[in-house]
Amino acid sequence: MHHFLNEKKRISKSRWGHIISERVSELPDSEFENIMKIAKEDQSVISLGPGEPDFDAPAPIVNATIKALKEGKTHYASIPGLPALREMIARKLKKENHISLDDPMNEICVTAGSTEGLLMGLLSVVDAGEEVLTPNPAFLAYEPMIDMVTGEPVPYKLSDKDGFQIHPEEIREKITNKTRAIILNTPANPTGSVLSKKVLEEIADIAVENELIVFSDEAYEKFCFGKSKHVSMASLNGMHDYVLTFHSFSKSYAMPGFRLGYVAGHHELVKKMSQIHIYTSLAASTANQYGAMAALEMNQKYVEKMKHSYDERRKLTLQLLKNTHTLHVEKEPEGAFYVFPRITNGKKSSEYVHTMLKKAKVLMVPGNEFGKHGEGFARISYATGKDKIKEAFERIKQAGF
Numbered sequence: 001m002h003h004f005l006n007e008k009k010r011i012s013k014s015r016w017g018h019i020i021s022e023r024v025s026e027l028p029d030s031e032f033e034n035i036m037k038i039a040k041e042d043q044s045v046i047s048l049g050p051g052e053p054d055f056d057a058p059a060p061i062v063n064a065t066i067k068a069l070k071e072g073k074t075h076y077a078s079i080p081g082l083p084a085l086r087e088m089i090a091r092k093l094k095k096e097n098h099i100s101l102d103d104p105m106n107e108i109c110v111t112a113g114s115t116e117g118l119l120m121g122l123l124s125v126v127d128a129g130e131e132v133l134t135p136n137p138a139f140l141a142y143e144p145m146i147d148m149v150t151g152e153p154v155p156y157k158l159s160d161k162d163g164f165q166i167h168p169e170e171i172r173e174k175i176t177n178k179t180r181a182i183i184l185n186t187p188a189n190p191t192g193s194v195l196s197k198k199v200l201e202e203i204a205d206i207a208v209e210n211e212l213i214v215f216s217d218e219a220y221e222k223f224c225f226g227k228s229k230h231v232s233m234a235s236l237n238g239m240h241d242y243v244l245t246f247h248s249f250s251k252s253y254a255m256p257g258f259r260l261g262y263v264a265g266h267h268e269l270v271k272k273m274s275q276i277h278i279y280t281s282l283a284a285s286t287a288n289q290y291g292a293m294a295a296l297e298m299n300q301k302y303v304e305k306m307k308h309s310y311d312e313r314r315k316l317t318l319q320l321l322k323n324t325h326t327l328h329v330e331k332e333p334e335g336a337f338y339v340f341p342r343i344t345n346g347k348k349s350s351e352y353v354h355t356m357l358k359k360a361k362v363l364m365v366p367g368n369e370f371g372k373h374g375e376g377f378a379r380i381s382y383a384t385g386k387d388k389i390k391e392a393f394e395r396i397k398q399a400g401f
């Protein structure tokens, strides 16, 4: 007989500390969520915060997904993804990224966004206490993910002085006998920087010399502006075995809610990642994978149009930023859909962003959300309409920032 049948037994607050695993006990509370919530609740706020396209997914993608559901594609997909989708991805990788795989069907795994892929990759490569070099400031998931797999994040600093480029010699200095992997992100969140081929080649040499696996996060691959050009690390000579490439449908085709991405790499690694996939999510959403096939097959003018629109907004944002007194852009960003200006009135990121929210009703994301070297900066997303961008900067001016 159950002793407490009629009595509610509560776990005291202090006990939760013992119950929750050490692995996750220190995961950071994201301020990002909170401020995005404020922006959603207060209709008078203009948000320059979003980390996702303001476009809806193009019609061919939505239609293909609905069609798949109506046709009864409501069952599990094969673990690494629908074979037809993987074949299309292999062709796309070859044509657009110049990545040739030895054995495409065993070297691609479709994931629930590249977020899941990144975690699966870390689980496959990193043992407890081993080190992963990670950019800072960077996409806010990298360091917590490394913590979750009980690895050690070793941040390498990116600075606005040179447009947040990587200095390969600094990477080399940080390598120890515990280093297993290095994360790269190009074009980058939150800085908008695009890594040059020369920098990638130098890092490739370092990776091969030290037998490191490069995690190449290319979620914003489609959005390189001006003269900048996206180069995939895995396309460089001799890098096939050393690189896990992470691509995402979220930004390229405006389908973040579909939660679809894919990873490509050596079959030994992808096999392990597919096994992890079995024990965590089993497979990515079946119907959404039909949507993804439509994304790869549709007229790519949809993507070109989005890119063109982002570029116009980027130029507008950079122009309007020149009129502000408290935000400074050292070098113009060339990729993704972010600008990461330095705060010049001596305020810390969080205080600056909160004051702006209160006085100007404009929302930015505090730079320290993206790591300690993001302190003193704010992230502006221009994945929002031009009129809103103009109105936001008018308010910023009126409020004296």
Ligand SMILES: Cc1ncc(COP(=O)(O)O)c(C=O)c1O
Residues within 6 Å of the ligand: 051, 112, 113, 114, 115, 116, 139, 185, 188, 189, 217, 219, 247, 248, 249, 250, 256, 259, 260, 261
């Ligand atoms: C650099 C970077 N990588 C990965 C992701 C995650 O994308 P996904 O929606 O594919 O999980 C994001 C999302 O903002 C990102 O900025």
